[in-house]
Amino acid sequence: MRGFYIGRFQPYHNGHHRMVEEIATEVDELVLGIGSAGDSHSPRNPFTAGERIMMVNKAVSDFDITTYAVPIEDLDRNSVWVSHVQSMSPAFEVAYSNNPLVIQLFKEAGVEVHQSPMFNREVLEGTEVRQRMIEDRDWESLVPDEVADVVREIDGIERLQRVTATDGSERLGDDEDRDPNPC
Numbered sequence: 001m002r003g004f005y006i007g008r009f010q011p012y013h014n015g016h017h018r019m020v021e022e023i024a025t026e027v028d029e030l031v032l033g034i035g036s037a038g039d040s041h042s043p044r045n046p047f048t049a050g051e052r053i054m055m056v057n058k059a060v061s062d063f064d065i066t067t068y069a070v071p072i073e074d075l076d077r078n079s080v081w082v083s084h085v086q087s088m089s090p091a092f093e094v095a096y097s098n099n100p101l102v103i104q105l106f107k108e109a110g111v112e113v114h115q116s117p118m119f120n121r122e123v124l125e126g127t128e129v130r131q132r133m134i135e136d137r138d139w140e141s142l143v144p145d146e147v148a149d150v151v152r153e154i155d156g157i158e159r160l161q162r163v164t165a166t167d168g169s170e171r172l173g174d175d176e177d178r179d180p181n182p183c
């Protein structure tokens with residue numbers, strides 16, 4: 001059976017890794033959707049799709065399943081998003097997500113969805129990892145070693161610190177939450 005798991009993976013962290021470990025007990029092949037693939041160089045989405053593919057591919061190589069990383073760009077229309085995903089991905093029978101919108105869209109499209117528990121969510125959250133990167137605090141312990149290597153190879157910490165300094169929105173945790181016309 002082939003499964004599908006999508007995330008922004010900004011960066012891929014140990015919570016994602018635990019989820020893939022669980023999924024690997026249920027499927028023999030897994031498509032990892034690299035969500036918001038067109039986004040990069042912003043506080044919430046610092047890494048390009050190609051960089052995230054490197055992180056994911058290297059980190060999941062330990063698991064005994066076949067994986068495919070597929071970049072998926074965002075669409076303005078949620079109503080056709082599942083068709084868009086299916087048009088870009090190898091065919092899959094089950095989708096894995098803990099994101100309420102993703103779960104809703106797959107269910108409405110008739111795709112079976114499995115959720116997993118949240119693993120150590122107090123710290124295993126992309127927002128927390130990026131905040132620690134910005135503040136030069138320990139972030140390496142929250143990601144697989146292979147991901148830390150990629151972040152260092154691409155000078156990811158310097159990039160995140162620079163785009164945050166020029167943008168200043170990371171503490172909001174969501175680029176869209178920013179007031180475009182602050183007084």
Ligand SMILES: Nc1ncnc2c1ncn2[C@@H]1O[C@H](COP(=O)(O)OP(=O)(O)OP(=O)(O)O)[C@@H](O)[C@H]1O
Nearest residue numbers: 007008009015097098099118119121124125126127
């Ligand atoms: N600690 C975790 N345990 C289990 N699932 C997780 C964990 N963190 C994220 N996920 C799930 O992985 C998927 C992809 O998550 P995503 O890439 O948005 O990471 P995130 O940690 O929620 O990031 P951000 O804080 O940047 O929004 C979602 O379904 C999300 O709920």
Ligand SMILES: NC(=O)c1ccc[n+]([C@@H]2O[C@H](COP(=O)(O)O)[C@@H](O)[C@H]2O)c1
Nearest residue numbers: 006007008035036074075077078081099
């Ligand atoms: N209309 C759309 O483009 C649409 C809808 C639902 C999810 N998504 C994407 O799927 C991914 C879901 O991942 P997260 O669970 O990490 O939020 C994100 O990249 C999100 O932007 C896109």
